[in-house]
Amino acid sequence: MGKYIINGGKKLAGEVNISGAKNAVLPILAATVVGQNRSTIFNTPNLRDVEIMEKILLSIGCVVDRMDNIIYVDSRQLNSFVIPDDLVREMRSSIILMGAMLSRCGEVIISYPGGCEIGPRPIDLHLKALKEMGVTIEESHGFLHCKCEKLQGCEIQLDYPSVGATENTILAAVKAKGTTIIRNAAREPEIIDLQTYLNKCGAKVSGAGTSIIKIEGVDKFKDVKHTIISDRIVAGTYMAASTITGGEVVLKNIEIDYIQAIVAKLKEAGSLVYYDSNSLKIVGPKKLNSIEMVQTLPYPGFPTDMQAQMMALLSIANGTSIISETVFENRFKHAEELIRMGANIKIIGRVAVVKGVKELTGAKVKSKDLRGGASLVLAGLTAKGTTEVDNICHIERGYEDFDLKLRELGADIEKVK
Ligand SMILES: CC(=O)N[C@H]1[C@@H](OP(=O)(O)OP(=O)(O)OC[C@H]2O[C@@H](n3ccc(=O)[nH]c3=O)[C@H](O)[C@@H]2O)O[C@H](CO)[C@@H](O)[C@@H]1O
Numbered sequence: 001m002g003k004y005i006i007n008g009g010k011k012l013a014g015e016v017n018i019s020g021a022k023n024a025v026l027p028i029l030a031a032t033v034v035g036q037n038r039s040t041i042f043n044t045p046n047l048r049d050v051e052i053m054e055k056i057l058l059s060i061g062c063v064v065d066r067m068d069n070i071i072y073v074d075s076r077q078l079n080s081f082v083i084p085d086d087l088v089r090e091m092r093s094s095i096i097l098m099g100a101m102l103s104r105c106g107e108v109i110i111s112y113p114g115g116c117e118i119g120p121r122p123i124d125l126h127l128k129a130l131k132e133m134g135v136t137i138e139e140s141h142g143f144l145h146c147k148c149e150k151l152q153g154c155e156i157q158l159d160y161p162s163v164g165a166t167e168n169t170i171l172a173a174v175k176a177k178g179t180t181i182i183r184n185a186a187r188e189p190e191i192i193d194l195q196t197y198l199n200k201c202g203a204k205v206s207g208a209g210t211s212i213i214k215i216e217g218v219d220k221f222k223d224v225k226h227t228i229i230s231d232r233i234v235a236g237t238y239m240a241a242s243t244i245t246g247g248e249v250v251l252k253n254i255e256i257d258y259i260q261a262i263v264a265k266l267k268e269a270g271s272l273v274y275y276d277s278n279s280l281k282i283v284g285p286k287k288l289n290s291i292e293m294v295q296t297l298p299y300p301g302f303p304t305d306m307q308a309q310m311m312a313l314l315s316i317a318n319g320t321s322i323i324s325e326t327v328f329e330n331r332f333k334h335a336e337e338l339i340r341m342g343a344n345i346k347i348i349g350r351v352a353v354v355k356g357v358k359e360l361t362g363a364k365v366k367s368k369d370l371r372g373g374a375s376l377v378l379a380g381l382t383a384k385g386t387t388e389v390d391n392i393c394h395i396e397r398g399y400e401d402f403d404l405k406l407r408e409l410g411a412d413i414e415k416v417k
Pocket residue numbers: 022023026092093120121122123124125126127160161162163164165186298304305327328329
């Protein structure tokens with residue numbers, strides 16, 4: 001397993017190109033199986049999770065070809081509705097194949113998904129929505145056998161605006177009989193990207209980005225070309241890297257509207273932000289301000305996927321900050337590692353009280369999940385001395401060429417096996 005060795009204290013400066021969004025490309029790759037068609041997907045990030053999704057598609061008979069950041073999927077010869085258990089366990093997004101495969105085959109055998117350990121991640125809302133569409137689900141030994149002769153459009157009220165449940169329901173509904181309405185749908189930008197992809201294929205989806213999504217079932221899908229939106233969490237992480245090092249970084253290829261909740265908090269912490277069409281410059285302050293409250297919420301609130309990075313920043317701010325994690329039950333595992341680096345953090349249930357210290361010091365730390373791992377890298381960039389971040393396989397699930405891009409910005413970071 002690899003690790004990053006970071007010698008802290010370098011101010012980051014220069015330009016960084018933001019890759020396509022992991023959380024957009026994964027459901028779109030799952031959606032490529034819905035029709036008997038060919039999809040060419042541009043701006044695909046080179047990530048471990050994407051590789052796993054490619055392997056899953058290959059294993060069920062799709063032709064998959066990758067050239068740099070372009071993935072081609074031909075799903076016309078799909079020949080299996082059994083999703084390999086070992087691959088499903090590798091990542092959360094594999095569960096989106098449930099809705100997609102039901103649309104395509106009327107049947108799917110899939111196990112419970114894996115992914116980051118950030119608290120229990122049930123799929124009850126996914127299953128409830130599918131049952132309402134007429135799907136029968138048999139569960140045994142961790143496997144789900146889902147079946148439906150013809151999916152039936154209906155009105156679905158989600159108890160919580162779950163991103164995955166919204167995506168699964170959209171995919172189950174695109175070829176269903178009649179119209180499906182999802183209320184209290186998740187409003188994340190990645191769902192808008194899924195809608196855009198599906199409509200290019202010939203689907204009739206509207207309302208993504210709002211809490212009511214309407215899907216009219218269609219019979220046929222056509223070949224499609226689609227470009228994935230830029231990753232707002234990767235953008236946020238590089239903005240945080242500039243902020244924590246007092247640097248001056250320009251981010252290229254970003255979706256300015258989608259990162260506003262993050263920008264607002266980084267400005268509160270003292271950063272200056274300048275926009276230029278689809279790029280921005282972020283200048284970090286000499287000393288960071290504490291923030292009264294960072295509360296994670298579904299979009300357009302502050303993203304839970306930026307909470308850990310924010311904690312790293314606030315650990316060296318002037319004063320005490322409160323972080324409230326409302327989306328996941330147990331997403332503070334990075335706190336104990338930051339404490340090893342000298343941070344002063346107390347966890348009380350879903351709230352973290354972060355008392356800013358003068359500086360962090362390098363230490364040997366372990367990444368336990370994707371964003372927690374990124375937060376340790378940020379801490380290492382500012383810490384005095386050398387930081388070793390172990391278990392970077394988690395980080396590589398979500399950041400393309402992280403060490404390389406940080407090095408190009410002037411960081412002293414090296415990846416060792
Ligand atoms: C691949 C992907 O897009 N992952 C993102 C997606 O995950 P994911 O789609 O798993 O997140 P959800 O929005 O579904 O989960 C949010 C909350 O709802 C709960 N829940 C969810 C489904 C369900 O059936 N029952 C239930 O109780 C979860 O345990 C969690 O507490 O949205 C999260 C919230 O923005 C992000 O952190 C993840 O990066």
